[in-house]
Amino acid sequence: xxxxxxxxxxxxxxxxxxxxxxxxxxxxxxxxxxxxxxxxxxxxxxxxxxxxxxxxxxxxxxxxxxxxxxxxxxxxxxxxxxxxxxxxxxxxxxxxxxxxxxxxxxxxxxxxxxxxxxxxxxxxxxxxxxxxxxxxxxxxxxxxxxxxxxxxxxxxxxxxxxxxxxxxxxxxxxxxxxxxxxxxxxxxxxxxxxxxxxxxxxxxxxxxxxxxxxxxxxxxxxxxxxxxxxxxxxxxxxxxxxxxxx
Amino acid sequence: xxxxxxxxxxxxxxxxxxxxxxxxxxxxxxxxxxxxxxxxxxxxxxxxxxxxxxxxxxxxxxxxxxxxxxxxxxxxxxxxxxxxxxxxxxxxxxxxxxxxxxxxxxxxxxxxxxxxxxxxxxxxxxxxxxxxxxxxxxxxxxxxxxxxxxxxxxxxxxxxxxxxxxxxxxxxxxxxxxxxxxxxxxxxxxxxxxxxxxxxxxxxxxxxxxxxxxxxxxxxxxxxxxxxxxxxxxxxxxxxxxxxxxxxxxxxxxxxxxxxxxxxxxxxxxxxxxxxxxxxxxxxxxxxxxxxxxxxxxxxxxxxxxxxxxxxxxxxxxxxxxxxxxxxxxxxxxxxxxxxxxxxxxxxxxxxx
Numbered sequence: 001x002x003x004x005x006x007x008x009x010x011x012x013x014x015x016x017x018x019x020x021x022x023x024x025x026x027x028x029x030x031x032x033x034x035x036x037x038x039x040x041x042x043x044x045x046x047x048x049x050x051x052x053x054x055x056x057x058x059x060x061x062x063x064x065x066x067x068x069x070x071x072x073x074x075x076x077x078x079x080x081x082x083x084x085x086x087x088x089x090x091x092x093x094x095x096x097x098x099x100x101x102x103x104x105x106x107x108x109x110x111x112x113x114x115x116x117x118x119x120x121x122x123x124x125x126x127x128x129x130x131x132x133x134x135x136x137x138x139x140x141x142x143x144x145x146x147x148x149x150x151x152x153x154x155x156x157x158x159x160x161x162x163x164x165x166x167x168x169x170x171x172x173x174x175x176x177x178x179x180x181x182x183x184x185x186x187x188x189x190x191x192x193x194x195x196x197x198x199x200x201x202x203x204x205x206x207x208x209x210x211x212x213x214x215x216x217x218x219x220x221x222x223x224x225x226x227x228x229x230x231x232x233x234x235x236x237x238x239x240x241x242x243x244x245x246x
Numbered sequence: 247x248x249x250x251x252x253x254x255x256x257x258x259x260x261x262x263x264x265x266x267x268x269x270x271x272x273x274x275x276x277x278x279x280x281x282x283x284x285x286x287x288x289x290x291x292x293x294x295x296x297x298x299x300x301x302x303x304x305x306x307x308x309x310x311x312x313x314x315x316x317x318x319x320x321x322x323x324x325x326x327x328x329x330x331x332x333x334x335x336x337x338x339x340x341x342x343x344x345x346x347x348x349x350x351x352x353x354x355x356x357x358x359x360x361x362x363x364x365x366x367x368x369x370x371x372x373x374x375x376x377x378x379x380x381x382x383x384x385x386x387x388x389x390x391x392x393x394x395x396x397x398x399x400x401x402x403x404x405x406x407x408x409x410x411x412x413x414x415x416x417x418x419x420x421x422x423x424x425x426x427x428x429x430x431x432x433x434x435x436x437x438x439x440x441x442x443x444x445x446x447x448x449x450x451x452x453x454x455x456x457x458x459x460x461x462x463x464x465x466x467x468x469x470x471x472x473x474x475x476x477x478x479x480x481x482x483x484x485x486x487x488x489x490x491x492x493x494x495x496x497x498x499x500x501x502x503x504x505x506x507x508x509x510x511x512x513x514x515x516x517x518x519x520x521x522x523x524x525x526x527x528x529x530x531x532x533x534x535x536x537x538x539x540x541x542x543x544x545x546x547x548x549x550x551x552x553x554x555x556x557x558x559x560x561x562x563x564x565x566x567x568x569x570x571x572x573x574x575x576x577x578x579x580x581x582x583x584x585x586x587x588x589x590x591x592x593x594x595x596x597x598x599x
Binding site: 010099 | 430
């Protein structure tokens with residue numbers, strides 16, 4: 001079984017390596033300093049297991065996981081993060097609170113080895129990430145991957161969102177990006193005073209709107225500063241009016 | 247200070263004026279030639295009743311202040327009391343000084359009815375207005391004070407919470423580092439326990455303080471940096487430049503630690519080489535300026551939003567203390583990220599503690 005350790009502190013990584021000496025069936029293939037390196041290492045080595053810290057520079061552990069199509073089994077390690085702990089507790093993923101003892105570490109490994117790692121990852125990670133995305137830090141940016149590169153998009157830079165099959169297309173001033181999430185996800189995550197679901201398939205940043213024109217029978221079109229035209233349904237128009245205070 | 251003039255002062259001047267007014271009244275009637283007895287009783291009766299009316303007005307308004315739409319109530323009250331006073335005086339004087347020898351006085355009493363009524367109305371009206379003003383000011387001061395108390399309470403609570411937030415993350419990570427060192431390097435682990443203890447002691451000591459000297463804050467900061475150097479190994483080095491004169495200036499405690507932590511985090515991970523974080527402390531006539539610089543990679547860090555890890559809470563603290571949003575600024579140029587903090591040093595800052 002192969003593992004990758006992702007933590008911003010060398011000493012924290014060395015504790016995990018030390019405890020892993022008692023689990024010879026697990027090979028550490030790589031150690032990473034931050035989420036960027038983590039994404040690269042996971043793509044390169046396809047590990048069965050990762051040890052992941054939450055609070056790291058650049059992007060945090062949750063944001064990193066969102067960028068991986070098929071995440072391996074994860075054991076989270078964190079020092080103190082009330083939001084993260086809340087997310088773990090409600091989704092029964094195993095996590096280690098630093099500093100942790102060898103007994104506690106062994107217990108986590110037993111639990112992991114007892115179940116089918118891939119199944120465990122699938123069952124628990126998606127709802128966990130949804131909960132974790134509601135933390136204050138993540139309401140201000142969206143992390144996407146584009147041609148192997150990672151981009152952090154401040155939510156202020158988003159013009160509008162468009163549903164596209166299983167993805168959401170994020171339109172920004174620097175072009176558009178796809179993210180493997182639903183419109184419903186963005187509706188709960190993004191600031192409700194700034195982003196309005198104007199249509200089943202559209203969400204718009206109200207500060208980008210320059211004009212709202214009537215369109216066909218009961219519909220409208222929001223014209224954005226960039227010139228883009230975003231459909232507004234009847235209920236969407238009501239929502240938009242209440243946010244704009246009309 | 248509760249009111250513009252104190253209650254005692256007010257009471258003294260109130261009785262003083264009443265005596266003067268009574269004397270004048272006596273003199274006036276006496277000059278008309280109605281005799282001292284008549285003049286004295288007239289003055290005493292009128293002014294006692296006026297005094298009683300004023301007292302009544304003050305007490306009515308103390309417990310019942312008319313609201314804005316019912317200001318006519320004040321005029322109504324004054325007119326009623328003035329009429330009451332004047333009629334009572336006329337009736338009383340007629341009763342006390344009955345007999346033909348007082349005929350001229352009776353006529354005078356009858357003729358002066360309107361003047362007496364006018365004077366009574368003016369005096370009672372004045373008293374009413376003064377009372378209304380007095381109680382309005384008192385009420386407003388009380389409301390303002392309550393509001394200030396509530397604001398201060400919530401501000402203190404938030405400040406306390408912000409200060410507390412800084413601790414646990416650093417503490418648990420340090421303990422984790424110690425746990426790692428115990429196996430590989432017990433000597434170093436022991437040293438780190440001492441450093442961590444010293445650091446905690448110095449932060450606990452100033453938990454209650456709102457202001458510390460730059461000198462003390464620097465000592466704590468250096469303990470903190472020693473621990474960080476253990477956590478991050480030989481890659482981290484720090485340079486602190488300080489103007490000696492600034493060390494006596496004041497700042498809120500534990501403000502610089504999150505700034506340094508932010509600089510270290512962002513400085514260390516954008517490169518695998520050794521990193522130097524620099525801090526400079528300078529002073530202007532009315533503020534202390536602290537500038538922290540760390541190297542960073544423009545490519546990966548550019549889309550970063552906000553002001554990073556702990557900086558938001560530092561900014562919030564500065565806002566809560568100084569009510570200003572411009573005291574913490576950040577800028578990024580040529581692989582150097584600069585965080586600049588200004589701490590105002592007016593006399594107000596030391597008084598606030």
